[in-house]
Amino acid sequence: MEITLSIVIVFMILGAIYALYAKDLLSALISCGIVGYGLVICFLLLQAPDLAIVQIVVETITLVIMVAVVLNSSREELKEKAVVSIDGVSYIHQRYIVNVILVVVFALFLLYFFKESIYTLNHLGEHVTRMSTAYIENAAEQTGSANLVTGVVFDFRGYDTLGEATILFTAVIGILTILRAKGRK
């Protein structure tokens, strides 16, 4: 199973890299689709059919919408100039140096705390799964649901599901507000 998983993941990485460098936006989208559908196979191999169903349907719908958008607009990327100059002085250069210094400082900062915290962790493969063990052992009796995932999602983690539904509702309100060509009087 691990070999199959590795092959699928290599395909996903290749698709993602190709999506970055493709000249035609449509082929970039299709290679993004490789990443999504490869993820479906990964979920199936890792025995998570719930996630696989959601991923395959949402991936298909978003791919259809994105293809429609690309076909209706231009199929080529917009080109931006690499160096912008104001009054003959290019300022991208200075900003570039500042950005690199900031990134290095933050990386060292995070690395220090990573090194400090890694001593308190367990060895690789010995997880601490107090909550998961409690869920797996008691979910069927306490919720009465044969599907463990649904039991967790709608009973133990009900607030999360409420928040997720609210997020979707808010997204729809935002889209309906933005994509209104004429204002109502």
Place this chain on the structure above:
Amino acid sequence: MTPIVKKVTQLVVGLIFLYGIYIITHGHLTPGGGFAGGAIIAGAFILLVLAYGSDVLKLRKREEGSSVVESTGILIFLALAIAALFIGTRIFFANYLPKGIIGKLVSAGTIPLYNIAVGIEVAAALFTIFLALVIYKEEVLK
């Protein structure tokens, strides 16, 4: 679209719709649940709109309808959660209905009802987003 696409859509769309309903109602027994089933039902509607073209006036009516349905779905979800404050242990989100036998279709208390509410909400939400994009495109092209 071509007649082939229209005919195949006619044959397939009912099965997709039924499969979505199956995924929602059996969410507490088999893999799946409200979100997955709702997305499948939205996919069935999106297939219909893609195959049979877009008449903006009809689509706008449908958009209003699906927007109302979406709000109704999330209201049902909230009402089910708030009803737990008045029944039984009086805890928000508590499972106040009898659990039944594990593995039967009617079991697990309120979980199937939550599944159905979330399914309605997700299906209507995804379809509304799609319809909003289609209507916007038609209006801009005019």
